[in-house]
Amino acid sequence: MNIVAIDPGPEVSGVVILSPERRILSARILANTKIVADLRIGTPCPFPHVAIEMIASYGMPVGAEVFTTCTWIGRFEEAYVHSDLTARYFRKDIKLHLCGTTQAKDANVRQALIDLLGPPGVKKNPGPTYGISKHMWAALAVAVYAHHVLNTSPPSPQ
Template structure:
């Protein structure tokens, strides 16, 4: 499955093995490049996808958020033509991984490292000679993995489009 942490110009993605929960492929790329990659979901062998959805918490937002929402729609449309797509809000990740709706990115990352790292218990990445579970992870890839893990382990909390 592929998991996406969308952004207004670039997005993080992570392909995850559903059985082992190991990251197979990941990166942070321009949105147009990711959209081209998503068009080949069938050839890639992805059987389903998850995209982190933007949620409103009562605060005003700027153009970047609206641009991100536009890209979420484009990613959804490209993937939905090939495989089922789930949308999950960030709060679901926080609750699932940290059991706390107020968790921040650092807390989520720490919880992932504590759970999956074998020997690099500080960063979870290891070195080139001795890679650990999250070797090569940067920035938005952590968030993409978190949304993917949440989707795999928690099938209850899908985001649903409004019927109106």
């Protein structure tokens, strides 16, 4: 099952579609209204798992952009008719999975993704992560983590 991963923002969001073989099928930054419309009609691919990065509170004051982003997360979930195929993932869990620590920075996450999937390469010789930039890296991290969660069977009861 393909994974549509979203790194939500207050107006635009990073969106990555990852195949079951962990190939990047699409990576874009889209207007939130476009994402909602696509989820409502089942595009960009039918019945994918939708993985959304969830915001967590760490006790620090936040601005209006954070609350607007939270609202968009709810809109994304509500727009997708197959709500049983949606999941929210916390950034700290993604960092821990990819980097082995919750203290990792964006550059560490990016490097972990390159190590896992392959280097971007250049226009003449593009690699697996060619064209990924900005919020697409965070969306790719969500996709890779969701892939791990979906493909790791829970431990059997003792």
